[in-house]
Amino acid sequence: MPFELGRPLGIPNDPVLQRRILLAALDLLVAAEGPVLVDFPDEATQHAGEARREAVVWACPVNFASSAADETDLDKLVSAFKREVAELRPWYDRGFQQRGRTAVGDFDPRSASELFIDFARGHTPKLVENQSLSVALRLAAHDLKCSYFEAVIAKPGSSAPDSITFNRWFWQETAAGKILKVIREKCLAETDKSLRMIGTLLLIPMSEKND
Amino acid sequence: MRSHIANLSCPTFSTQPWTVGSDLQARRVAIISTAGLHRRGDRPFDGMTGDYRIIPGNIAAGDLVMTHLSTNFDRTGFQQDWNLVFPLDRLKELAAEGIIGSVAEFHYSFMGATDPGEMASPPPKSVSFGNIPK
Numbered sequence: 001m002p003f004e005l006g007r008p009l010g011i012p013n014d015p016v017l018q019r020r021i022l023l024a025a026l027d028l029l030v031a032a033e034g035p036v037l038v039d040f041p042d043e044a045t046q047h048a049g050e051a052r053r054e055a056v057v058w059a060c061p062v063n064f065a066s067s068a069a070d071e072t073d074l075d076k077l078v079s080a081f082k083r084e085v086a087e088l089r090p091w092y093d094r095g096f097q098q099r100g101r102t103a104v105g106d107f108d109p110r111s112a113s114e115l116f117i118d119f120a121r122g123h124t125p126k127l128v129e130n131q132s133l134s135v136a137l138r139l140a141a142h143d144l145k146c147s148y149f150e151a152v153i154a155k156p157g158s159s160a161p162d163s164i165t166f167n168r169w170f171w172q173e174t175a176a177g178k179i180l181k182v183i184r185e186k187c188l189a190e191t192d193k194s195l196r197m198i199g200t201l202l203l204i205p206m207s208e209k210n211d
Numbered sequence: 212m213r214s215h216i217a218n219l220s221c222p223t224f225s226t227q228p229w230t231v232g233s234d235l236q237a238r239r240v241a242i243i244s245t246a247g248l249h250r251r252g253d254r255p256f257d258g259m260t261g262d263y264r265i266i267p268g269n270i271a272a273g274d275l276v277m278t279h280l281s282t283n284f285d286r287t288g289f290q291q292d293w294n295l296v297f298p299l300d301r302l303k304e305l306a307a308e309g310i311i312g313s314v315a316e317f318h319y320s321f322m323g324a325t326d327p328g329e330m331a332s333p334p335p336k337s338v339s340f341g342n343i344p345k
Contacts, residue, residue, distance in 0.1 A: 006246065006285030012292035015301065022301050026235055026311065034229040037217060101273030103290045105251060135257055139278060142286065149287050163285040205282040 001040050004163060012160075060169055061158040062088060062151065074182070078117050081175035085113045088151040095154030102150060105139065109147040112140040113176075120182050134194035137187070138202050141180055145170060171208045180204055222327070233312075240306075241315035242266075245323035246289070246296040247279030256280060256322040261329025266318040268299070279323060 001021070003010050009018040021040060028036050064084055089109055096102045106128075107115065115136060118125040127136050148170055153160045161169070171177040180203055187199025232238060247256045249264035255278035256262075266275065272293045277286055288295040299318075305311045321330055 004285050004288075005281075005283065006279075007288040007295055008246075009295045009298050009301075012288050012295050015294070015304075018294055018298055018301050019304070022298050022305070023310070026240070026305075029232070029238070030235060032231060035221060037213075039213065101271075101293075103276060103286060105276040105278060106255070135255070138280070139255055142278070146286060146290060149290055153291075160287070160291055163287045166287055202280055202282060 002042055006163075060152055060173070061155040062091060064174075074120060077175060077179055077182070078120065081113060081117070081179050084175045085109050088148060091151035091154045092147050095150040098154060099150075103146045104143045104150070107136075107140040107143040109144060112144040112147070115140045116144075116179055116183055119186065120179060132194060134187075134192070134198045137183060137195075138198055141183075141203050144176055144180075148174065148176060167205065167207070171204065177204075177208075181208070235311050236309060237312045239313045239315050240302055240311050242297060242299065242302070242318040244297060244318070244320045245325070246277060246320065247284075247322050248275055248277050248297055248320040250274055251276050259322050259325040259329070261321070261325055263330070264320045266297075266320055268314055268316045268318060270299075281323070284323070 001008055001010075009021050011017055024038075024040055028038060064080075064087055092102075092109060115125045119133075119137065125133065125136065127133060149166055152158060152166075171181075184199045184203045187195045187203065190196055190199075248266065249255070250266060250270060251274045253264055256264075257280075259280070275293055275297060277289055277296070279286070289297075294300050297318075299314070302311065302314045306314050
């Protein structure tokens with residue numbers, strides 16, 4: 001498949017393409033012998049090109065009260081992070097109401113932000129029963145990122161950015177991205193092996209690591 | 212990716228692994244996903260250990276979540292349209308048109324990049340039934 005990892009059926013809300021892909025996959029089931037490895041006939045650039053054209057014009061439709069892009073002081077970063085979460089919350093709620101679903105699983109935006117702020121400040125976060133801190137940090141990071149995406153696509157007139165554009169914005173222009181990098185550094189400095197592993201592999205993408 | 216897959220060693224089996232079945236119109240089709248999907252409230256994925264989750268065929272889009280471990284795995288497509296990774300609506304359309312026989316009552320989800328040998332672990336070691344609605 002010529003599609004991004006995480007998008008095996010091609011393009012969201014494109015049932016015609018999804019059906020073609022599904023039928024191509026089902027056709028493999030009736031092969032006379034196997035194993036089979038067949039390329040989907042579309043070129044990768046055919047769909048990637050459309051996404052890139054949209055990416056050029058996308059800008060976050062939510063204007064934050066202050067920028068955290070260059071913030072280095074932890075207290076100021078935490079304040080910016082709290083404001084950011086609060087400013088996005090109405091849009092996240094609106095998106096949830098409009099679509100009737102959210103991909104956020106265990107940590108709503110507020111509980112995720114509280115977990116990260118507690119950990120960043122060296123406090124012991126409150127966890128649900130039978131959940132380790134390392135698992136909680138990983139799940140909360142994904143949930144927080146999911147909530148940001150759902151918030152920024154909920155504003156009227158906004159379009160969904162492609163994943164590359166969204167990741168660039170989230171990791172380089174938001175306080176959330178910046179505080180997750182702080183969390184990662186703290187995890188790497190921990191003696192707990194599972195926290196170090198989370199920091200090494202499972203909090204921020206490879207493209208955002210400087211080591 | 213293609214060359215990577217093509218160069219993976221293919222396991223050997225003592226029994227016949229490839230079976231030519233019925234025409235698609237007579238088949239019941241289940242989704243087997245490696246996108247780290249599971250029902251909301253079910254156990255999140257926490258490693259590449261071959262465990263899997265059962266997803267009932269009557270699940271609503273809002274009850275399906277993704278806890279794929281990789282930070283490089285895109286979730287924004289799934290957020291916009293669950294059919295992008297779990298094409299249940301597309302399968303139901305094909306069944307309604309008679310292109311496939313039917314859609315299975317249950318579907319299965321693994322964590323991606325898991326060693327296929329780990330995926331072969333039989334239940335109950337690896338299975339999570341969770342609270343499947345009756």
